[in-house]
Amino acid sequence: MNEELIKHIREKAVEDGVPVMEEESIDYLKNFLKDNRVTSMLEIGTAVGYSSIVFASFIEDLRIVTLENDEERYRQAVANIENAGLTERITPLLADARQFSLSQKFRCLFLDGPKAHNEELYKIYRDNLTDDGIIIVDDVYLYGILDDPQRKIKRRLRPLVNKLRAFREEMLSDPAYESTYLQIGDGLLICKKRENKSNE
Numbered sequence: 001m002n003e004e005l006i007k008h009i010r011e012k013a014v015e016d017g018v019p020v021m022e023e024e025s026i027d028y029l030k031n032f033l034k035d036n037r038v039t040s041m042l043e044i045g046t047a048v049g050y051s052s053i054v055f056a057s058f059i060e061d062l063r064i065v066t067l068e069n070d071e072e073r074y075r076q077a078v079a080n081i082e083n084a085g086l087t088e089r090i091t092p093l094l095a096d097a098r099q100f101s102l103s104q105k106f107r108c109l110f111l112d113g114p115k116a117h118n119e120e121l122y123k124i125y126r127d128n129l130t131d132d133g134i135i136i137v138d139d140v141y142l143y144g145i146l147d148d149p150q151r152k153i154k155r156r157l158r159p160l161v162n163k164l165r166a167f168r169e170e171m172l173s174d175p176a177y178e179s180t181y182l183q184i185g186d187g188l189l190i191c192k193k194r195e196n197k198s199n200e
């Protein structure tokens with residue numbers, strides 16, 4: 001395990017103002033991925049590699065392709081993945097996930113990139129899921145704002161809040177998935193494909 005390194009990566013990210021998953025969410029997810037025998041993941045939003053290093057350190061047969069469009073963060077991720085000894089199983093790519101495509105199939109699509117574009121990213125990458133695929137979306141709680149209809153929302157935040165709410169509702173009501181919304185960390189949405197249902 002890379003416990004000391006992981007602790008250091010997290011502390012440095014917080015110090016540098018790089019957003020990384022909340023500890024409660026990452027602890028839940030790594031166990032969820034292991035229990036569901038997930039061995040391949042496409043992650044949108046590498047940042048400095050923290051989440052992918054935690055997952056791949058915890059699950060020894062997990063392979064991850066992860067996309068990041070910020071060059072400085074990508075470079076730090078490459079160095080962190082090397083230090084963690086995980087270059088064989090984590091492939092970081094410097095790419096704008098909104099302009100990218102790949103043909104590989106993954107058991108899990110983890111959306112942890114630009115929140116306002118979750119729906120667009122879901123539509124780009126849903127065909128990369130295996131038949132028993134799982135979509136996980138982080139930050140669907142947005143500090144409680146999304147679940148409090150009475151709350152006054154700053155004008156500039158309204159488009160984001162509306163988009164996040166709409167996407168969450170769309171996924172929760174889509175019969176093609178068995179979906180769960182968990183109020184842990186900053187909110188996790190977990191959608192498991194149901195058998196024999198199309199995405200259309």
Ligand SMILES: C[S@@+](CC[C@H](N)C(=O)[O-])C[C@H]1O[C@@H](n2cnc3c(N)ncnc32)[C@H](O)[C@@H]1O
Pocket residue numbers: 019020021044045046047048049050051052067068069070073095096097098112113114
């Ligand atoms: C919340 S952070 C990811 C945290 C990371 N998963 C972790 O927990 O260690 C979101 C990342 O998505 C990246 N991002 C934003 N827009 C993107 C895009 N269009 N394509 C790829 N990455 C993007 C940001 O630069 C940021 O580093």
